[in-house]
Amino acid sequence: MENNKAPVLEVTGLGIDFGGLTAVDNFSLSVYPGEIRGLIGPNGAGKTTVFNMLTKVYEPSRGSIIFDGKDTSKMDVVAMNRAGIARTFQNIRLFSKMTVLDNVKAGMNGRITYGNVAAILRLPGFRKQEKEIKESSMELLKIFGLEESAGLMAGNLPYGAQRRLEMARAMATDPKLLLLDEPAAGMNPQETEELMDMVRSIRDRFGIAILLIEHDMQLVMGICERITVLNYGMILSEGTPSEIQNDPQVIKAYLGD
């Protein structure tokens, strides 16, 4: 599309029915490495349902998801993450009775190779890997400005910090594509501003693609290179922020006739 790299995510004709209700239909999308892509639409348009299909929380009824060149039709939630898709949730889902540090460490489980016997016997391999995991976790917490809170219970963090921790935990799984479900929900303009910088710096630092759902138009228009608009489960429009802002169909969907 805008460059000659192969897309990291290529979705074609994706759809899902709940009983007789078609929630999303004929959804197609290509996301390229290093791209920040926005997914917007009025309430109930099916944005989170798309995320749930991309992560296989819901099994799509139709269509294909090619991720990183691989067909994902046989993959489940765990396999999708191992393949390289990480996400945050609209209603924050942290491990609230675990420490902030352990939340991030849990995200790194996939790269730990020691077995349970080594853990129970505290073998040198266990100690070495635990030390590495702790160091990389602290590094991640630092990027998200949470290093001071490492020892706190995740459930006791202030709201904004919980959102950042969810992103840190997702990044701990070393993804190629990060899905952010309303990252700025409940944040004030200043926090939103900081979040935008953070999203950009994550993209630059790790070179990953980011797909985000957001209602905050200042954020969406500010950081997304391309935007897909969803309405009633169908794609209404796709383009750059300025194209979207001037699309009469989008204006109609948001403001009514």
Next chain:
Amino acid sequence: MKKRSPAVLSFSIVIVLYIIFEVLLKTGNLSSLMISLLIPVCCYMTAAIGLNLNVGISGELNLGQAGFMSIGAFTGICVSGVLASVTGNGVVRLVIAILCGMVIAALFGILIGIPTLKLSGDYLAIVTLAFGEIIKSLVTNMYLGFDVSGLHFSFVQNNVTLEPGGKMLLNGAMGATSTEKIASFTAGAVLVLISLAVVYNLMDSKSGRAIMAARDNRIAASSIGINVTGVKMLAFVTSAALAGAAGALYGLNFSTLVPSKFDFNLSIMILVYVVLGGLGNMTGTIIATTLLVVLPQVLRSLSEYRMLIYAVVLIAIMLITNNEKLKTDFAKTKLVERFRLRRDKGGAGHGE
């Protein structure tokens, strides 16, 4: 080092208790009643530590811990009975019996875990409840004899004929009779220390974090690549294995043991030790087990008022410890959060 202090505290308590009682025992300052309690306390403690991993850390209710103890106990008794013809060394037989009890209990744990742990909800509680009763009935109808020509097994009474010198290992409702008592208090203390080490070290590792993550939020855990069923299985099977080991030691502490000893009441009793000690709190489990085993015996002089006082003490402890700390411990499990989860069942949030 770092957050290892609860483990150090637990180990210290067990070692200090062991030394105190060992000294009292050696100097002849323990009543025969107290002596008879020493090994069972160690067994209950081991089973309770395992159950706390399952209920407190993993957040799955298990009502069949007595069933796993039963499997461990009768496996241990049979293994020890058969080994008696090979070696006279009690310690070797005890260790092998405990290992066998552990493995067989773990296998049953895997069998039960496969269908139930895939589901979220109360399924494990229901199935383990039934499992405990099934094991009790099963052992009540098992006849196993051992003689020079090997093992003889039947589900029908008087159907096992043995050559001279042969011995019945399991005798239906009468259970195991004339078992050689090879359990020792030291072995009990060692077993408790080993189970503490296993549980603490597991908790502070990749698997422990995965188990707790799966407890706190199933969907988020799978979204970061954690196999929720797998890690719940690990906690459940470890719990079953520890109960099996505890059962084997328990069985080899009595010359006769009836299958009905391992009933629903015993499962609940072990659960009470866990809940009263604090979910996820191993030190609490150790203290609660010790107190609640000793208490009814100390109150024995009150005769018929004994259980009344016991109940009052239980309620009092619950009220006294009903502070913020305990409440957070409680919230660690799905027992409370289950209701909340039911309401926002819609998975990762309905599309909006």
